[in-house]
Amino acid sequence: MKKIITMMLGLALFAVMQTFNEVKAQEKLTAYQIIEHWDNRTIPLDMTSQMTMNMIDKNGKVRTRLLKTYRMSDDKQIMWFLKPSDVKGTSFLRMSYDDRDDDMWIYLPAFGKVRRIASHTKKGSFMGTDFTFEDMGNRKLKDYNYQLIKEEEINGKSCWVVESMPGKDVITDYSKIVSWIWKEDYIDLKEEYFDKKGNLKKVKIVEMINVEKYWVPNSVTMENLKTKHKTEIIFEEIMVDTGLDEKVFKSNYLTRIN
Amino acid sequence: MRRLFLLSLVQVILFVFSSEAVAQSYELRGSLREWVKVFSQSPNELDMAETRLKLELLSTFGENTSFKVKSYCTYGAISGQNNWNFQEAFIDYYSDLVDVRFGKQVIAWGKADEINPTDILNPQDLSNISEEKNIRKIGLTALKSNWRFSEYVLEAIWKMEYDNVKIPSMDSRWALFKIPGLEVLPDPEYPQNRIQDTEWALKLSRTISLFDLSVSYFEGWDNMATLIFSFDPIAQQPKLDELKFFRTKMIGADFAGSVSSFGLWGEAAYFITENNDDPLIKNPYLQYVIGSDYTFNNGVKINLQYFQEINKEKSDEVIVSKLGFGLPLKQASTFRLEKKFGEIEEHSVEIFGIYDIQDQGLLFQPKLILSPEDAFAVEFGLILYYGKKESIFGRFDSNDQVYIKSTYSF
Numbered sequence: 312m313k314k315i316i317t318m319m320l321g322l323a324l325f326a327v328m329q330t331f332n333e334v335k336a337q338e339k340l341t342a343y344q345i346i347e348h349w350d351n352r353t354i355p356l357d358m359t360s361q362m363t364m365n366m367i368d369k370n371g372k373v374r375t376r377l378l379k380t381y382r383m384s385d386d387k388q389i390m391w392f393l394k395p396s397d398v399k400g401t402s403f404l405r406m407s408y409d410d411r412d413d414d415m416w417i418y419l420p421a422f423g424k425v426r427r428i429a430s431h432t433k434k435g436s437f438m439g440t441d442f443t444f445e446d447m448g449n450r451k452l453k454d455y456n457y458q459l460i461k462e463e464e465i466n467g468k469s470c471w472v473v474e475s476m477p478g479k480d481v482i483t484d485y486s487k488i489v490s491w492i493w494k495e496d497y498i499d500l501k502e503e504y505f506d507k508k509g510n511l512k513k514v515k516i517v518e519m520i521n522v523e524k525y526w527v528p529n530s531v532t533m534e535n536l537k538t539k540h541k542t543e544i545i546f547e548e549i550m551v552d553t554g555l556d557e558k559v560f561k562s563n564y565l566t567r568i569n
Numbered sequence: 570m571r572r573l574f575l576l577s578l579v580q581v582i583l584f585v586f587s588s589e590a591v592a593q594s595y596e597l598r599g600s601l602r603e604w605v606k607v608f609s610q611s612p613n614e615l616d617m618a619e620t621r622l623k624l625e626l627l628s629t630f631g632e633n634t635s636f637k638v639k640s641y642c643t644y645g646a647i648s649g650q651n652n653w654n655f656q657e658a659f660i661d662y663y664s665d666l667v668d669v670r671f672g673k674q675v676i677a678w679g680k681a682d683e684i685n686p687t688d689i690l691n692p693q694d695l696s697n698i699s700e701e702k703n704i705r706k707i708g709l710t711a712l713k714s715n716w717r718f719s720e721y722v723l724e725a726i727w728k729m730e731y732d733n734v735k736i737p738s739m740d741s742r743w744a745l746f747k748i749p750g751l752e753v754l755p756d757p758e759y760p761q762n763r764i765q766d767t768e769w770a771l772k773l774s775r776t777i778s779l780f781d782l783s784v785s786y787f788e789g790w791d792n793m794a795t796l797i798f799s800f801d802p803i804a805q806q807p808k809l810d811e812l813k814f815f816r817t818k819m820i821g822a823d824f825a826g827s828v829s830s831f832g833l834w835g836e837a838a839y840f841i842t843e844n845n846d847d848p849l850i851k852n853p854y855l856q857y858v859i860g861s862d863y864t865f866n867n868g869v870k871i872n873l874q875y876f877q878e879i880n881k882e883k884s885d886e887v888i889v890s891k892l893g894f895g896l897p898l899k900q901a902s903t904f905r906l907e908k909k910f911g912e913i914e915e916h917s918v919e920i921f922g923i924y925d926i927q928d929q930g931l932l933f934q935p936k937l938i939l940s941p942e943d944a945f946a947v948e949f950g951l952i953l954y955y956g957k958k959e960s961i962f963g964r965f966d967s968n969d970q971v972y973i974k975s976t977y978s979f
Contacts, residue, residue: 368912374943395943396598397978412779423677423703427781427825429832435864439913482830507866532857540912563668563715563722567661 314442342457342473345492349453352497355551358382362390362544366440369539376438385449388561398438402565405448412482413448418565425562433522434484441513441533441542445484446504454481460489466502469494496526511536522549584729599624599979606699606972609951616970617697618646636660636672641704656708675706676726678772678785679836680825684876684903686838687785687821688729690770692792694735698743698896699934699952707732721775728768731760733814734792742968745897745961748796748809757794757812766790766922771822780826787819791842816843830889831863854880860903872905896961900927915940923962930956930963947975 312410340348392401400420407413415428433444442460455475463472470491477483488511491501504513513535520529525531527549534541558564599622606617622642629635639657644650659672676819683702693705710730716723718747737743740752746752760766768789775782794812801808823836837857860874878899906920916939936950954969956963 366913372654374913374915395978397600397944397946397976413774416781421701421703423675424679426680426828429827430861435868435870436909436914438908439915514804538912558665561717563717567663567668 313522321488340459340471342459342471343452345471345473345497346428346452346455346457346475348497349490349492349499353525354384355382355522355527356384356554357553358527358549358551359553359555360546360549362546364440365543365545367541367543374439376440378464381555381559383555383557383560387557388563389560390566391436401438402566403437404449404560404562406560407449409451415444415448416562416565418562425565433482441535441540443484446515450475450488454478455488456527464490465491465493467551468500472499498526522551527551586796595626595628597624597626597941600976601979602976603976604972604974606952606970609971610967615647616968617972620646622643627861633663634661639708639962656706658708666716668715671711673708673710673863674713675708676711677703677706677714678821678823680781680823680834681836681858681860682834682872682874682903682905684858684874684901686858686876687787687819688834689787689792689819689838690726690768692732692734695745695896696735696737696743696746699972707735709865712772714979721773724770724772724774728770728789729764731766731768732876733759735873743965751809755809755812760790760814778826780824782824783818783822783824787821789817790814791817793844797965817841830863833860835859836940838968843888854878862897868908868910870905870907872903872907874903876901876903896923896928898923898925898961911940924957925960925962928960928963929955930954930960932962944978945976947971949974 314453333547359379359381362378364378364382366374374393376392376398378390378392380388380414382388384541386511387407388403388405390403392398400418402418403490404416405413406415413433415433417428418425428444433448435444436442437444455477458474458476459471460474461472463470470493473490473492475485475488475490477485483504485504487505490499490504492499498517498519500517501518502515503511504515504533506512513533517528518530519526521527526542527546528544529546531544532541582729602621602623604617604619604713605615608614608616620643624638624640624642626638627635628637637657638655640653640655643652643654645652655673657672657673657674659670660673662669676690677685677688678690679688690711691706691709693702694700694707695705697705709728709732711726711728713724716725726895736745739747739754768787770785770787770789772783772785791814794814796809797811797813798807799810800806805873818841819838820841821836821838823834825832825834827833830935835858835947837855839855840853842852854968856876856878858874858876862870862872864870876898901923903923907917908919909917916937918937919935920932921936925931931954932953933953934950936948938946938948940946950972952972954962954965954968956966958964958966
């Protein structure tokens with residue numbers, strides 16, 4: 312009996328020490344390490360979902376877009392517009408790379424051909440939403456300089472607040488981006504985007520849900536503080552690790568009838 | 570042969586419709602467009618008052634097959650005529666190695682903006698030159714397959730139906746050219762309806778770094794008829810004998826990408842036409858276009874292109890080249906300024922122009938597009954023509970127009 316109690320106490324002490332060590336380790340992380348953890352967080356191998364995009368103006372008028380989207384890790388994404396009828400058939404493909412800018416293509420049925428989105432147009436709005444093409448892509452770790460500015464709670468979730476400032480050669484619409492990264496799972500729950508003059512331009516809020524073993528976004532809201540306009544994306548019919556084939560992320564899939 | 574293929578296509582579509590067990594989903598969609606154009610000069614005649622219903626029937630059955638039918642039903646209020654035209658009716662089959670599209674279809678080639686020297690697979694109907702390019706194109710029966718090998722895509726096309734560019738009649742105020750003493754052109758001698766007279770084309774594409782590249786080859790027929798003259802010994806002057814199409818080959822290439830903050834693209838087509846001895850056939854000649862665009866911080870987008878046709882051996886201006894870009898120009902530049910505005914950038918204002926460098930003419934088209942609701946847009950615009958009488962735009966000098974166009978999509 313004494314041995315068992317001693318063993319249990321030992322295990323409890325070990326567990327407490329481990330937790331303490333992890334907390335200590337987290338406390339000691341640099342901004343770059345936090346972002347590195349964020350970049351390497353556990354995400355689904357692939358994900359399919361339907362996206363409802365509500366574009367809400369300052370008077371509360373709503374315009375809605377319905378999309379189908381496939382995603383493979385963080386690097387490949389393809390989406391097709393299903394509604395409304397005047398944009399139906401429009402589709403978008405993004406391929407991200409570690410060593411160079413993202414490739415993006417858009418298919419507009421009216422032109423009948425797939426068009427590459429040049430890097431400079433990435434600051435333009437994505438189909439009238441408050442997201443730019445740049446927001447739809449991935450930021451490269453090495454392109455930014457990071458600074459841990461504070462720690463803060465969002466909805467009871469303890470977060471690091473990390474400031475990302477672009478290097479001089481990076482083509483971006485922002486002078487800096489401030490991210491609230493949830494300590495538990497290295498997920499960005501909120502981001503603030505600052506324009507070239509240093510003024511806060513847009514705020515993104517992310518709500519996550521647990522699907523199988525992953526945290527995935529349930530809704531993403533981007534609000535433009537200057538225009539008081541916001542875009543709310545709601546993810547439905549989320550499926551993860553479906554064994555999606557990589558061939559889906561080819562430009563010929565953009566033109567397929569859905 | 571054309572009828573045979575169309576009949577086969579209709580049979581396949583009927584079969585698909587009747588086999589409910591296989592079919593998964595159908596969708597009917599389209600748009601209704603009203604377009605009124607008025608000449609701005611007195612007596613302000615109506616040029617066009619048209620209602621156009623676009624209907625598209627789409628279906629997917631199984632994971633790898635789908636079909637689409639696109640038709641335009643048009644009513645011209647001035648002529649009082651109805652016209653129902655099937656622009657596309659095709660079946661798609663997708664597999665890991667190859668995607669196949671069979672049926673009446675529009676194939677868009679070229680990476681330049683609107684001016685596409687390599688875009689010659691579907692002739693255009695130029696009876697309304699201010700019509701959208703995708704509507705101007707005449708759908709033709711073809712078998713298209715896209716083969717994927719590693720990073721390459723090989724597009725192979727067999728076109729079994731031939732048609733030519735439709736131009737406004739010579740007595741129209743929109744005539745692209747006139748022949749003195751001749752009001753109506755004779756019917757052309759079309760290529761024969763034989764398998765050896767069908768057309769085919771190949772295009773190999775891939776992406777390298779930030780650029781999409783392709784090379785292409787076409788073997789088929791000229792899409793503009795050549796005027797064949799003989800000398801009339803009695804009248805002691807040339808006499809138009811016939812309009813004839815000649816076999817033509819095209820070697821093409823294009824690219825699109827970005828350099829620094831600029832979008833950049835280019836497209837070139839080198840044409841080789843048979844019958845080199847005929848003085849009215851240009852052989853060979855090169856058409857190329859280069860273009861760039863840039864978006865300013867205030868959202869204004871500017872797009873500039875330069876187009877040129879190089880034809881060293883024969884420079885007779887009567888000879889009209891292949892019209893991959895719609896208008897018979899030899900050296901021109903285009904510009905487009907565009908700014909979107911509104912809460913979700915649903916409205917836009919645009920200024921588009923084509924400057925005919927060789928003959929000094931200008932097409933200038935400012936327009937305002939408002940979209941107060943999803944799926945509804947109304948467009949107000951001017952189409953203005955300036956230039957010397959030798960230029961095509963100079964000939965349209967008295968054809969300036971004001972227009973309103975509204976489109977509802979469903």
